[in-house]
Amino acid sequence: MSTANRSVILAETPTAGAAVWTALAGLAVAMGIGRFAFTPLLPLMQHDAGLSLVQGGWLATANYLGYLAGAVICIAWPPAPARAIRWGLVSIALFTIGMGLTQQLWPWLALRFVAGAASAFVLIGVSAWVMPVLARLHQSARSGEVFAGVGVGICLAGLTALVAGMTAAGSQATWLGLGVIAASFALALWRPFSSDGVQATSMAGGARAPLTGQAWIAALCYGAFGYGYIIPATFLPALAHEAIRSPAVFGWVWPVFGAAAALSTVLAMRVLPALSSRRLWAYAQLVLGLGVVAPVFAINLTVLLFAALCVGGTFMVITMAGIQEAQRLGGAQPARAMALNTTAFALGQIAGPLTVSLFNGGLKLPSVLAALVLAASSLTLGLTARASARSAESRQQTEIHVIRDAGDARTNPRFEMS
Structure with missing residues (x-):
């Protein structure tokens, strides 16, 4: 890289604070609205549009299929991070507004699909955009603040749905309002x-070397996480609505979920800084499993709030830890490893609502199965923690040697390819 180009990149690099707040806001819109707004709106759509729980499962699955499609595209044709973020956010705004302009299932399915794809672009793009900035500025510990944006967005969507439920505004008006908020951001x-x-090469660079076996194991566990968390993440407000009829009461479940998610990543980075990302991931999944299985035994406000705290307080910690593991195991191609994780996650969360549909909308057996999958994933992560550390160190040393050999090949004829 020339001195002039390096100077331009440094001049364009934001401060740590600006990068954190910009990325936080992007994730809040992409995930809080593009991905998770449907969850707190499901009770409203059941009330004023006659949506069944099974149909709700199909709408959730459409969003997850779109999320999978976006992740696969990012693996096959990696876009520039800024372009992925900007057009992803615009798309989310338009598709969210579209949800409020119809009450037909098929258009809803299409809109939730494309919103899911746009959300994947933004999540992967933001991660590839902000993480190198924080690393260059020696502020990597602030990544917890970045991923708090997802919880902030979920809390915002939940509060919007709570107000809509208390004022009888209706689901269509709520979708339109969230769309306008997304467009403003x-x-x-x-x-x-x-x-x-500085992130110009982070999504597209270094796609030649295959990912390690440990990276694939991490992706498998990340897929198990997607399967395990998605049932409460999709149906908690609906469960609360069935158990507690007053919207002024059951409507607080999703804002509590979002607030727990927003605080969890910041607290994890400050309270448990010495814990490796893999072990943090494993422990958090055990807590998540408790939240998933709790409503199997009883459905009341106390249990539902406990589940919201357990699930909301861990799923973004796991997301952050999974992205950190992908960066560590991916070496020179971290975005490729992140996209692989995202793809596995999308496959897992597609299977969750489908499992609910197979049981005719029943949540007890799918919840128990999800908790068992999470426990198995945590065990796998714990057993492979040392091997993962060795794999990352070995890959780092290999890449250092490759870079040195490439430099020697340019300056020493003995290293030139024939």
Whole structure:
């Protein structure tokens, strides 16, 4: 890289604080609205659009299929991070507004699919955009603040749905309101995400070397996480609605979920800084499993709030730890490993609502199965922690030697390819 190009990149690199808040806002819109707004709106759509729980499962699955499609595209044709973020946010705004313009199932399915794809683009793009900035500025510990954006977005969507339920605004008006909020953020964030800066090669670079076996094991466990968490993440408000009829009461379950998610990543980075990302992931999944299985034994406000705290307080910690593991195991191609994790996650969360549909909308057996899958994943992560550390160190040394050999080949004829 020339001195002039390096100077331009450094000049375009934001401060740590600006990068954190910009990325936080992007994730809040992409995940809080593009991915999870349907969950707190499901009770409203059941009330005013006659949506059944099985149909709700299909709408959730459509969003997860879109999320899978977006992740696969990011593996096959990696876009520049800034472009993925900007157009992803614009798409989420338009598709969310579209949800409020119809009450037909098939258009809803299409809109939730494309919103899911756009969300995957933004999540992977934001991760590839912000993590190198924080690493360059020696502020990697602030990644917990970045991923708090998902919880902030979930809390915002939950509070919006709570107000809509208390005022009888209806699901269509709520979708339109969330779409306008998403559009406002997309416009405000257009300029901050105008440049890839130091991240220009983070999504597209280094796609030659195959990923290690440990990276594939991590992806498998990440898929198990997607399967395990998605049932409460999709149906908790609906369960609360069945058990507690007052929207002023059951409507708080999703905001509590979001608040727990927002606080969890910040606390994890500050309280457990010495814990490896893999072990943090394993322990958090055990807590998540408790939240998943708790409503099997009783459904009341106390149990549902406990489940919301357990699931909301761990799923973004696991997401953050999974992304950190992908960066560590991916070496020179971290975004490829992140996209692999995201693909596995999407496959897992597609299977969750489908399992509910297979049991005719029943949640007890799917919840028990999800908790068992999470326990098995945690055990796998714990047993492979040392092997994972050795794999990452070996890959790092290999890449250092490759870089040195490449430099020697340019300066020493003995290293030139024939």
